[in-house]
Amino acid sequence: MIGRLGKGVAARSPGRPLASPAGARESLRDRLRAWFGKKAAPGPSIHIDGRRRFMSLALLVYLLAVSAGAVIYNVSVLRQESDLRRQVESGSVRVASIQRLTGQLDAERQTGAELQARLDQLYRELPGAVELPLVMARLAQLQNWSGGSVSGNEYSEPRWTGDLGQLQTHAALRGSLQEVVAYIRAVKALLPAAALERLTIRLDGEPGIVSADLLFSAAVMRERPAAAPVWDLEAALMRAEGAVRTAEVPGYPFTPGMRLWREARAAGMSLPELRLAGVARTANEAVAVIVYHGSSALVRAGDRVGPVEVLSVDAGGVLAAVGGRVVRLEMTNERTLGTRGGDGT
Amino acid sequence: MIEFNFVPANLRNRSRTAINWLRVGTIFAVALTIVVVAGSFMNQMSIAMYRRELAAQRPGIQRVDDLERQLRDIRRENQRLTAEVSRLQALGDGEQTERFLDFLNALSATASEGILLDALEYSKGGATRVAGVAIDPEELSHFFDQVKQIPGVIDASLTSMGRPAGEESGLRRFELRIQWRTGG
Numbered sequence: 001m002i003g004r005l006g007k008g009v010a011a012r013s014p015g016r017p018l019a020s021p022a023g024a025r026e027s028l029r030d031r032l033r034a035w036f037g038k039k040a041a042p043g044p045s046i047h048i049d050g051r052r053r054f055m056s057l058a059l060l061v062y063l064l065a066v067s068a069g070a071v072i073y074n075v076s077v078l079r080q081e082s083d084l085r086r087q088v089e090s091g092s093v094r095v096a097s098i099q100r101l102t103g104q105l106d107a108e109r110q111t112g113a114e115l116q117a118r119l120d121q122l123y124r125e126l127p128g129a130v131e132l133p134l135v136m137a138r139l140a141q142l143q144n145w146s147g148g149s150v151s152g153n154e155y156s157e158p159r160w161t162g163d164l165g166q167l168q169t170h171a172a173l174r175g176s177l178q179e180v181v182a183y184i185r186a187v188k189a190l191l192p193a194a195a196l197e198r199l200t201i202r203l204d205g206e207p208g209i210v211s212a213d214l215l216f217s218a219a220v221m222r223e224r225p226a227a228a229p230v231w232d233l234e235a236a237l238m239r240a241e242g243a244v245r246t247a248e249v250p251g252y253p254f255t256p257g258m259r260l261w262r263e264a265r266a267a268g269m270s271l272p273e274l275r276l277a278g279v280a281r282t283a284n285e286a287v288a289v290i291v292y293h294g295s296s297a298l299v300r301a302g303d304r305v306g307p308v309e310v311l312s313v314d315a316g317g318v319l320a321a322v323g324g325r326v327v328r329l330e331m332t333n334e335r336t337l338g339t340r341g342g343d344g345t
Numbered sequence: 346m347i348e349f350n351f352v353p354a355n356l357r358n359r360s361r362t363a364i365n366w367l368r369v370g371t372i373f374a375v376a377l378t379i380v381v382v383a384g385s386f387m388n389q390m391s392i393a394m395y396r397r398e399l400a401a402q403r404p405g406i407q408r409v410d411d412l413e414r415q416l417r418d419i420r421r422e423n424q425r426l427t428a429e430v431s432r433l434q435a436l437g438d439g440e441q442t443e444r445f446l447d448f449l450n451a452l453s454a455t456a457s458e459g460i461l462l463d464a465l466e467y468s469k470g471g472a473t474r475v476a477g478v479a480i481d482p483e484e485l486s487h488f489f490d491q492v493k494q495i496p497g498v499i500d501a502s503l504t505s506m507g508r509p510a511g512e513e514s515g516l517r518r519f520e521l522r523i524q525w526r527t528g529g
Binding site: 036038052055056059060062067069070073074077078081082084085087088091092094095097098101102104105106109111114115116118119122123125164166168177181184188192193194195196197198199200201203219246248249250251252253254255256257258259260261263266267268270276323 | 366367368370371373377378380384385389391392395396398399400405406408409411413415416419420423425427429430432433436437438441442443445446448450452454455456457458459460461462463464465466467468469474477478479480488509510512514516524
């Protein structure tokens with residue numbers, strides 16, 4: 001160390017190199033003590049003046065303040081940033097879902113329109129309490145479409161549960177099984193909220209003719225919602241007419257074949273007599289005498305005796321349709337040839 | 346210029362430069378201040394950027410909110426409609442009458458000319474009683490087998506069988522009880 005003045009190394013300006021005779025080997029403790037002005041041991045090593053100490057303290061305080069402020073401020077800022085980032089991310093996801101939502105909305109609207117249409121249809125099919133007499137009158141007239149003869153149309157008072165009521169309606173029908181089925185289909189078409197509760201069918205003295213006892217339950221509405229459509233009678237009648245047209249029974253379980261007819265009648269079953277009494281031929285045509293139910297009739301092709309429709313007459317016998325089945329009546333024996341419209345015609 | 350060196354010769358060149366911690370601290374303080382200010386500024390910029398992005402998303406989010414509200418309303422309305430439709434549909438018997446008519450068709454188709462039915466009773470629920478005569482036991486057996494094979498028939502039993510024309514005749518009077526499936 002080169003000294004310009006003889007004031008000693010410790011008296012030099014701060015920041016300048018300090019020389020120590022002992023090799024400047026003071027401990028940190030000594031240095032701190034010196035810094036706080038509590039250096040007890042005399043020595044030439046460290047002298048820190050008041051200004052430097054003040055500056056150091058101020059610097060330290062500044063550093064602490066800046067660090068603490070930075071931490072406090074930035075923690076809050078980072079938290080805010082994190083919140084914002086989360087919002088932006090979730091917002092992006094939500095915005096990206098617009099197309100999916102639009103699709104779902106369209107689908108729900110479509111479903112809603114279909115449900116509303118179905119509901120309107122159900123309301124149109126459901127008669128109100130005030131329309132009951134009209135409904136019953138129409139039920140009595142259904143035989144005009146279904147065939148057969150309906151009697152005893154009557155109905156009970158509805159039992160109400162809220163605005164909906166259930167009633168029972170009874171009818172007796174005489175006709176073919178086809179006509180019974182057509183009548184049931186017509187009632188169901190006229191009143192879709194009806195149910196067949198009970199049905200009894202009995203052979204009614206003639207082949208293919210039955211008497212049916214029908215019990216239906218049907219629903220009516222006491223008061224319909226303001227916007228609900230009213231009962232559509234015209235549509236109901238059209239449905240009933242259409243249902244009758246499509247009603248078809250593929251068989252004749254209440255019509256016996258000729259052999260079974262003869263044997264069952266002989267066994268005491270309530271079946272009428274049917275037999276060929278004779279055939280006569282003229283130059284142009286053949287005529288036959290048929291005995292049915294105790295009375296005889298002279299018949300030609302196309303004639304009808306009760307339920308027996310004569311299809312043709314020839315020298316050997318008569319071809320006739322009875323209760324849907326086609327039978328061959330001969331002088332010696334009778335045969336069933338099939339069903340009307342089937343292979344026997 | 347003449348200079349004097351009062352350091353003894355054996356102690357020369359042994360001194361070392363003391364660290365000026367005040368200067369170091371000052372430099373550090375300046376650097377820290379710069380870092381803190383820059384970092385805070387960057388963070389503020391970042392926040393501003395997110396806010397801008399959020400503001401840009403706001404119309405889209407409002408549209409999503411609107412769509413979700415509409416979807417909720419429509420779904421609620423559809424649930425109400427579904428409940429009302431179900432309530433009105435439950436008034437009938439579903440398809441039970443229709444199924445009975447199908448069963449009756451199938452039963453009619455199985456009855457040959459050797460079978461004559463003279464009674465049929467049906468009650469809602471699928472229980473049906475059929476009575477009639479058959480020309481002989483084989484015809485009855487064949488009819489019974491066919492009835493059991495009608496789609497939807499769960500159970501068919503021959504509850505009675507008699508000889509209305511005596512021992513000599515093959516004629517058989519019969520009664521069947523048939524249970525068929527009303528649902529599904």
